[in-house]
Amino acid sequence: MTDTNHLFVPIKNLRTFDEVSTKIKDLIFTGVLKPGDRLPSEVKLAQQLNVGRQSIREALRLLEISGFINIQRGGGGGPVIKDTIIKTISDLFLDAFRLKKISLIELTTARLEIEKIILKQVFKNVEESDIHALKDNIKKARQRIQGNEMAMAENIQFHKLLAKASKNHVYFMVMESIMAVVRDFLSRLAADINTSSNVVGYHERIVEAIIDQKEDVALRVLEEHLLETQNRLQTLMDQVNGG
C-alpha cells in the first residue's frame, strides 16, 4: 500500500489574524495600497472580510508593530498606511542590545568599520545638497551649544546624514540602528554639554575634508572621533555597572 499521507497536510493552520494581516501586507507589497491611503475602520473590515472584530484588531496590531500602518483614535481616524519599517528595525536593534545580544565593544568596533566604508562611499557619491545638510547640522549644533543647550540630537543626526549621503539605504538602515543604541546610551546617562562641543569640532573637520576631497584626512578624523566616543561610552557604562 502506497503512503499517501503526505498528500493530506492540513490546509489551514494559519490563525485568522495572520491571514488578514498577510492579505493587507500583500496589497502594500504589490503597490495597491500606498503610504497615506486609509484602510476601512475595524468594524467595516470585519464585515467585509467576514471575521470578528478581534481578529481584525490583532491583524492591525501586527501591521502597526511591523511598521506598515499607523492607527489614530477618534473621528476621522483609523488605520493609515505609513512606511515606518526602518524605524521599527532600529527599535528592534535597540531591544537586541538591551537583551545583551550585543556588547558595547562589538557595537562600537563594528560602527567604526562600517562608518569608514560609508565615508568612502560619500566621497564617491556626495552631492551639493548633502554638503548643505551637513553644514546646516553643524550650524544648528553650534547654536544649541552657545545657548547652553545639549546638541545630542544634532550630533546623532550628523552621522545619519553621512549615511544618507552614501546613497545606499542598507548603510542608512544599519547606521540608524546603531545610532538608536548610541542615543539610548547618551540620553540615559545625560552626557554633559562640554564634550558635545568637542564632537562638533570633529564633525566640522570631516565636512571640510569632504569639501576639499581629502579622503585620507576625513578617514583619520573619523577614526579619532569614534575611538574617543567609544572610550566615553565605555566609561559611562563602567560607571553604571560599577555604581
Added chain:
Amino acid sequence: MTDTNHLFVPIKNLRTFDEVSTKIKDLIFTGVLKPGDRLPSEVKLAQQLNVGRQSIREALRLLEISGFINIQRGGGGGPVIKDTIIKTISDLFLDAFRLKKISLIELTTARLEIEKIILKQVFKNVEESDIHALKDNIKKARQRIQGNEMAMAENIQFHKLLAKASKNHVYFMVMESIMAVVRDFLSRLAADINTSSNVVGYHERIVEAIIDQKEDVALRVLEEHLLETQNRLQTLMDQVNGG
C-alpha cells in the same frame, strides 16, 4: 502670564496592552524572565493584572511579533519566553527590501564591503571550531550536489558561519538580514544546481586561504565570488521584471 501648558502633558496616553507588554518586556530586560520561562495563561494574566483578556491578547501578540515570546496552543501550552529577536529583524529587513526601500544593487554592494570587513575580522579571531564548522558546511554542500540536490541552504549558511567566526554579533545580525533577502531571491527563482557547484568551489578556496593565513587571497576570492553572485541575481531579477 507665563505659559505653563508644557507642565501638564497627558499622564496616561498609553493603551492598556502597551502597558502590559512594556511591563513584561522590562521583566525580560532585567533578567527576571529568561528564555524557556513560562508566562501565566491569558486568563490568569488578566486576573492578576486586573485587565480584560483582549488587552492581554494584544500585549502577547505584540511580544510574539517582536520576537520575545512564542505562544503554544492547547493544554500545557501558553506563552513561553523565547528570544527570536534576530530572526524578527531579518524578517523585517526582507520586508523593507520587498517595499523597495532597498534595491538589489544597494544590497549587493553593501554586502561586498561588509563581508570584506567580516573576513578581515575572521583572520583576527578565527578559532579551530569555526574552521571545523566551515569545512563541515562545505562537505554537506558537496554531498547534496552529488545527490543531485540543491545546496542552497548550505551555501547561505556558509556566509552566516563566516559572520559568526568574526565574533561580532552586529556583523552576524547584518549578514543574517542580508542573507534573508538572498535566500528569498534564490528560492523564488529556483536557481539551478549547476551554479551551486561553482559556489562551493569559491567557499572551499576561501576556507583554504583562512587556514593558510593568506588574507589577500581570501579577500580576492570573496570579491570574485560575490561579484559573480551579484551578476547572477541581477540577471534573475531582470528576467522577472522583463517577463
Added chain:
DNA sequence: TCACATTTGTCCGTATGTATC
C-alpha cells in the same frame, strides 16, 4: 464653545479548536 458622529480601546460572555495527559 458645545454637541455630535466616528473610530479605537476595553471588557465580558460564550463557543470552538487544539494539544497534553
Added chain:
DNA sequence: AGATACATACGGACAAATGTG
C-alpha cells in the same frame, strides 16, 4: 477515549478619544 487546559474566535456593549459642524 475522555478529561483538562489552553489559545482562538465571535458578538455585544460601553468607555474614551478625536475631529467636525
